[in-house]
Amino acid sequence: MKLVARKGLDEEEVTLLPEDAEDMVSACHFTLLAVEHRKLFTRCPSSPHHGLCITSQPQLNWHAYNLIVPGDVVHGHTLRKVVTDNEGTGNSRSERVHTALAIRVISTFFDPVIANLRVSGTVISENEYVAMGQHHTIEIEAHRSLTIVKPDGWDSVAKQALSQALSDDKNGALAAVVMQEGLANICLITQYRTVLKTRIESVIPKKRDTVSDQEAGMRSFYDKTLTSLRRAVDFTQSRPLLLASPGFVATDFKEYIAKQGRDKSDKILTAVAKQATVIHSNSGHVHSLNEVLKSPEVLAKMKDMQFAKEAIEIDRFFDLLKLDDGRAWYGSKAVEKAVGEGAVGTGGGVLLINNSLFRSQDLATRKQYVALVDKVKLDGGDARVLSSDHESGQRLKMMGDIAAILNYPMHDLDGDEEEETAPVARDRRDEEEDDGMLDSVI
Numbered sequence: 001m002k003l004v005a006r007k008g009l010d011e012e013e014v015t016l017l018p019e020d021a022e023d024m025v026s027a028c029h030f031t032l033l034a035v036e037h038r039k040l041f042t043r044c045p046s047s048p049h050h051g052l053c054i055t056s057q058p059q060l061n062w063h064a065y066n067l068i069v070p071g072d073v074v075h076g077h078t079l080r081k082v083v084t085d086n087e088g089t090g091n092s093r094s095e096r097v098h099t100a101l102a103i104r105v106i107s108t109f110f111d112p113v114i115a116n117l118r119v120s121g122t123v124i125s126e127n128e129y130v131a132m133g134q135h136h137t138i139e140i141e142a143h144r145s146l147t148i149v150k151p152d153g154w155d156s157v158a159k160q161a162l163s164q165a166l167s168d169d170k171n172g173a174l175a176a177v178v179m180q181e182g183l184a185n186i187c188l189i190t191q192y193r194t195v196l197k198t199r200i201e202s203v204i205p206k207k208r209d210t211v212s213d214q215e216a217g218m219r220s221f222y223d224k225t226l227t228s229l230r231r232a233v234d235f236t237q238s239r240p241l242l243l244a245s246p247g248f249v250a251t252d253f254k255e256y257i258a259k260q261g262r263d264k265s266d267k268i269l270t271a272v273a274k275q276a277t278v279i280h281s282n283s284g285h286v287h288s289l290n291e292v293l294k295s296p297e298v299l300a301k302m303k304d305m306q307f308a309k310e311a312i313e314i315d316r317f318f319d320l321l322k323l324d325d326g327r328a329w330y331g332s333k334a335v336e337k338a339v340g341e342g343a344v345g346t347g348g349g350v351l352l353i354n355n356s357l358f359r360s361q362d363l364a365t366r367k368q369y370v371a372l373v374d375k376v377k378l379d380g381g382d383a384r385v386l387s388s389d390h391e392s393g394q395r396l397k398m399m400g401d402i403a404a405i406l407n408y409p410m411h412d413l414d415g416d417e418e419e420e421t422a423p424v425a426r427d428r429r430d431e432e433e434d435d436g437m438l439d440s441v442i
Helices: 027-036 058-067 156-167 211-232 249-263 267-275 286-293 296-301 306-323 332-340 355-359 363-378 391-397 431-437
Strands: 003-007 014-018 041-043 052-055 073-085 092-111 116-123 135-140 145-149 174-180 183-189 194-201 241-245 276-280 328-330 350-354 382-386 402-405
Touching: 058 092, 058 116, 058 145, 058 156, 073 116, 073 135, 092 135, 156 355, 156 363, 156 382, 174 211, 174 249, 174 286, 183 211, 183 286, 194 211, 211 249, 241 249, 241 286, 249 267, 249 276, 267 276, 276 296, 286 296, 286 391, 306 328, 306 350, 306 382, 306 391, 306 402, 328 332, 332 363, 332 402, 350 355, 350 363, 350 391, 355 363, 355 382, 355 391, 363 382, 382 391
Parallel strands: 174 241, 241 276, 350 382
Antiparallel strands: 003 014, 041 052, 052 145, 073 092, 073 145, 092 116, 116 135, 174 183, 183 194, 328 402, 350 402
């Protein structure tokens, strides 16, 4: 495919785009990113089929994970274990050598705690260390360039993921502490995912002990929580903070932060306390974020963040599902029928689909879901691709990863066909359920 050069905002900067990519992302958008983020994302002019060059950073590995799917070609720096034989002694020795490889992707793995991305596949360009067809895993290192090539081109869902990567506000993430006496979960909530940064547990003396012992225990707990919060979240840039708990634990913790700011003349802590919003939750476990993110105070504060809009649509879907009036359907077969009939279009139609479905190893399956998104948009409906690692995506996962709100009622879409869907969401009450909700991220 021919690449055409276009001048960007900086006269020294030339953005290379496929000639038919006007609808993808504007040349100015790419140039803006190159200027603001020191070319973390750039067009790779030597790569055919819409190559995209990324300079790896922890906050970008998440977006790279969403962009790379089986069948893509990834070029990157890597380490390879090489075994050499000494013909004289018959001994062999192994060493790890630096090399550049191109692999055809089979699978990807993302660790949200350390923002580590691993891409596995088969080698398609041999060199002195690796033969064609051998299996290799590239571990994406910070500050190393990575090139993604999509032989089949960039479909509409990939373009949307790329646009989200370009517009992501890394400093706009919301910090949240969900807590109860002796337990605190510190989370960071971005537009696309929620990460459990750390968990604090302390033994608090019971009320039957002396009051001074209990107060000392709570002070120690608050001190540990505040220390962990400052270590886990960068508050040098202004960001909202949610404090959620049953009772007065969150309120007392906010007062503790404010007091520490006054006593230590710490402007950052003082600002954190002023920006903190206290919300009631049923417990200090992570799953309580579900109710917290739906509260009017949080929705008002985060009205411009995508996760708030997703939460509203998911709530609307479940409300309609309870009504059972034929406007809410879930499962791939029922949703495909509704979309095919034009029932997810102008007039309130919404498609809700998890991005995990676009990581299928079967190209035909991926294209099937992409076509579904395109059809809804063509019909004037709203197609929302949810992060399967976010709270809203976790709720949708329980319904088979795909659901739809119809603009007019339809009945018997499931017919007699069996749908393999997970059970409807049920209450979770302990940390085991937290971990289930947070397989990779929340």
